[in-house]
Amino acid sequence: MQITDPTEKAIINGLQGGFPLTPRPFRDAGAELGLSEGELIEGVAHLVETGQASRFGPLWNAEQLGGDVCLAAMAVPPGQFDKVAAQVNAHPEVAHNYERMHALNMWFVISAERSERIAQVIAQIERETGLEVYPMPKLREFFVGFRVEV
Amino acid sequence: MVDGIDRRLIAATQAGLPLVAEPYDAVARTVGTTRNDVIARLRRLLDCGAIRRIGVIPNHYALGITANGMSVWDVPDDAVARIGSTVGALDFVSHCYERPRRLPLWPYNLFAMIHGRSRAEVIEKVARIAALLGPAARAHDILFSTRILKKTGLRIAA
Numbered sequence: 001m002q003i004t005d006p007t008e009k010a011i012i013n014g015l016q017g018g019f020p021l022t023p024r025p026f027r028d029a030g031a032e033l034g035l036s037e038g039e040l041i042e043g044v045a046h047l048v049e050t051g052q053a054s055r056f057g058p059l060w061n062a063e064q065l066g067g068d069v070c071l072a073a074m075a076v077p078p079g080q081f082d083k084v085a086a087q088v089n090a091h092p093e094v095a096h097n098y099e100r101m102h103a104l105n106m107w108f109v110i111s112a113e114r115s116e117r118i119a120q121v122i123a124q125i126e127r128e129t130g131l132e133v134y135p136m137p138k139l140r141e142f143f144v145g146f147r148v149e150v
Numbered sequence: 151m152v153d154g155i156d157r158r159l160i161a162a163t164q165a166g167l168p169l170v171a172e173p174y175d176a177v178a179r180t181v182g183t184t185r186n187d188v189i190a191r192l193r194r195l196l197d198c199g200a201i202r203r204i205g206v207i208p209n210h211y212a213l214g215i216t217a218n219g220m221s222v223w224d225v226p227d228d229a230v231a232r233i234g235s236t237v238g239a240l241d242f243v244s245h246c247y248e249r250p251r252r253l254p255l256w257p258y259n260l261f262a263m264i265h266g267r268s269r270a271e272v273i274e275k276v277a278r279i280a281a282l283l284g285p286a287a288r289a290h291d292i293l294f295s296t297r298i299l300k301k302t303g304l305r306i307a308a
Binding site for chain 2 (some may be wrong): 001011012015016018019021022023024025026027037041045050051052053054055056057059064071081082088089093094097099100101103104106107110136138139140141143145147149150
């Protein structure tokens with residue numbers, strides 16, 4: 001989709017972070033973007049209504065809110081792939097699971113309130129599938145400058 | 151850590167801020183506190199990293215950014231902090247982590263998720279990183295996802 005409306009473009013490119021923590025934040029952010037308070041509120045509402053924005057507000061970092069997450073990978077023989085996917089996905093602690101092109105062809109995220117639970121889930125999956133699970137815990141997170149330019 | 155009011159604040163803003171002139175006042179009424187308390191809590195949660203940022207959360211797919219690849223890199227352990235900071239700062243990298251190697255199957259210790267409008271664009275961006283890192287990147291690969299097998303969102307109860 002090509003965004004042509006200059007107001008929407010300015011909002012997407014200019015407001016992916018740094019929304020002011022002030023009593024009238026739309027007025028203050030609008031001043032930076034050259035928009036009135038009403039124009040900014042309307043523009044944001046339109047982006048959300050049309051689905052160009054998933055939402056407007058805080059992007060929460062689940063891991064900082066308690067609990068633990070761990071990425072894990074498996075090398076699943078192609079003939080067993082769907083069966084193993086069902087076995088892995090049956091665990092409620094498995095939040096995401098992707099098939100990827102590599103010898104390690106199944107990549108999933110295990111999320112649990114308590115860290116010990118993650119090791120238990122990995123052990124269960126290994127027992128159920130007879131395959132090795134390679135835990136890939138995050139050792140360090142680097143600050144990302146990711147933003148979408150339209 | 152987060153207390154009860156923080157959890158109510160999370161629940162009240164998970165779907166987004168109210169699109170009104172005084173959104174923090176509206177949130178304060180929902181949560182049962184004052185506007186200044188809401189602002190102070192959001193500032194603290196931003197500072198400690200529990201909130202990554204506040205603003206437009208773009209829908210990548212609707213905006214045409216439909217391709218993503220997990221780029222993985224084998225870099226020297228004593229350079230991973232410097233290289234990770236450099237790679238993370240690129241505006242097309244959405245996550246950047248150091249993770250353990252699993253030798254001999256998995257020699258890579260740096261992961262960077264790359265987004266683009268096509269696979270070709272993702273490949274071109276990974277080549278840009280490779281050029282930037284030079285010989286410090288001893289090996290790298292891109293793992294494209296071929297299927298989403300499961301995806302559940304973040305859900306926090308009040």
